[in-house]
Amino acid sequence: MPGKIDARLAELNIKLPSPPAPVASYVPYVVSGNIVFISGQVTMAEGGLQYVGTVGKELSLEDGKAAARLCAINVLAQLRAAAGDLDRVKRCVRLGVFVNAVPGYAQHPEVANGASDLIVEVFGDAGRHSRAAVGAGSLPRNVAVEVDAIFELA
Secondary structure, three states, X not given: OOOHXXXXXXXXXXXXXXXXXXXXXXXXXXXXXXXXXXXXEOOEEOOEEOOEOOEOOOEOHHHHHHHHHHHHHHHHHHHHHHHOOHHHEEEEEEEEEEEEEOOOOXXXXXXXHHXXXXXXXXXXXHHOOEEEEEEEOOOHHHEOEEXXXXXXXX
16 A cells, blocks of 8 residues: 555656666765755656756756756655655755756746755645755756755654
8 A cells, every 4th residue: 555655646646766876976865863865866767868958048947947846756766765665754854956057047946946846745844845046057967957855754
């Protein structure tokens, strides 16, 4: 029988992918006590990277939000691998959202909402988190967004 969070993901029509493997010298997550640190997740989807390019140049604000949402889905896939069961999540503590944007771009918070809104949709009040939304001159593989996260487990 699916857990509460798995049922919520099904309601939202979200199927978590197999967690993407790291492409460099790091681990996808670290569990320390009841805290899970999720390494930065990019816009990997079935068929490869999505939303490649710079927000404010090749990509729109809406593309950026969709890219952030996809990153958050990959964060959840890593979280499931770390926790074993998403019902163990007590709360999302923090998201870090990095936006590959043109110089002078000012809508990083709106892009980051693509990730933040998804986490709240999935976990409700336990998904409300602190956050940093940061502009970057470039990101790995020229993706539009990268998201890292910290969660507390029960």
